[in-house]
Amino acid sequence: xxxxxxxxxxxxxxxxxxxxxxxxxxxxxxxxxxxxxxxxxxxxxxxxxxxxxxxxxxxxxxxxxxxxxxxxxxxxxxxxxxxxxxxxxxxxxxxxxxxxxxxxxxxxxxxxxxxxxxxxxxxxxxxxxxxxxxxxxxxxxxxxxxxxxxxxxxxxxxxxxxxx
Numbered sequence: 001x002x003x004x005x006x007x008x009x010x011x012x013x014x015x016x017x018x019x020x021x022x023x024x025x026x027x028x029x030x031x032x033x034x035x036x037x038x039x040x041x042x043x044x045x046x047x048x049x050x051x052x053x054x055x056x057x058x059x060x061x062x063x064x065x066x067x068x069x070x071x072x073x074x075x076x077x078x079x080x081x082x083x084x085x086x087x088x089x090x091x092x093x094x095x096x097x098x099x100x101x102x103x104x105x106x107x108x109x110x111x112x113x114x115x116x117x118x119x120x121x122x123x124x125x126x127x128x129x130x131x132x133x134x135x136x137x138x139x140x141x142x143x144x145x146x147x148x149x150x151x152x153x154x155x156x157x158x159x160x161x162x163x164x
Contacts, residue, residue, distance in 0.1 A: 053086060053093040053137055054163055060085040066151075074161040076153040078103065086137060086147040095149065098132040102159030105151055109135045112146040132164055 054072070061067035066074055066082035074097070076082045086095070099105060109122040124133045137147055153159035 051089075051091065051093045052163070053089075053095045057087045057089070057093070058084050059087050072163050073100075074151065074159075076102075076105070076151050076159045076161075078153050078158050079155045081150060081152045084149045084151070086149065088143055088145045088147060089137070093137045095135045095137060096132060096164055097161045098164045099127050099129050100160045100162050101129055101157065102153055103156030104128055104154040105159045105161075106154075107133060107135065107152075108150045109137070110146070110148050110150070111138060114142055114144040114146070 055067070055069050058067060062083045066076050067084070068075060074082065074084075095109070097107070105127045107124040107127060111120045112118070120138065122135050124135065127133055135149070151159070151161070
C-alpha cells in the first residue's frame with residue numbers, strides 16, 4: 001500500500017474518533033455528573049455548535065430588578081445576589097455572560113433532573129471585569145427540570161453582566 005494513502009486514511013480515522021468523542025461528551029450518560037473533562041475535550045467542544053441561552057430563556061429573576069430584558073443586561077448590587085431560573089430545552093445550550101463592570105462575582109449554575117433527582121453544579125468564582133464566562137445547560141429530561149443560576153456580586157461596585 002502506498003504510504004501517503006495510508007497516512008491519509010489514518011488521519012481520517014483519527015478525526016472521526018475525535019469528532020465522536022466530542023459529540024459523545026455532549027450526550028447524556030449514566031456516569032457521575034461530578035466528572036471533570038480533559039482540557040482538550042473542552043477546547044474541542046468550542047468547535048461544536050451550541051445555541052446561546054439568552055434573556056428570553058429566563059423564566060424568573062429574584063429580585064426582579066436584577067434583570068433588564070430591554071437592554072439584555074443583568075445588574076447585581078455590590079455584596080448582593082441574584083437568582084435566575086432558566087427554561088428547560090430539548091437540546092444543550094450555553095450561557096455566555098461578560099462582566100461589563102464591577103469588582104468581581106461568583107456564579108453557580110445548578111441543574112436538577114426531576115426524574116432521578118440528580119444535580120449537576122458548575123461554579124465560576126472570582127469572575128473579573130471584562131471576563132466572559134461560558135456555562136453549559138444540558139438538555140432536559142422533563143419540563144419540570146430546574147435550571148438556576150445564582151450570581152453573587154463581591155463587595156464594592158455593582159456588577160453588570162451583558163450577553164455577548
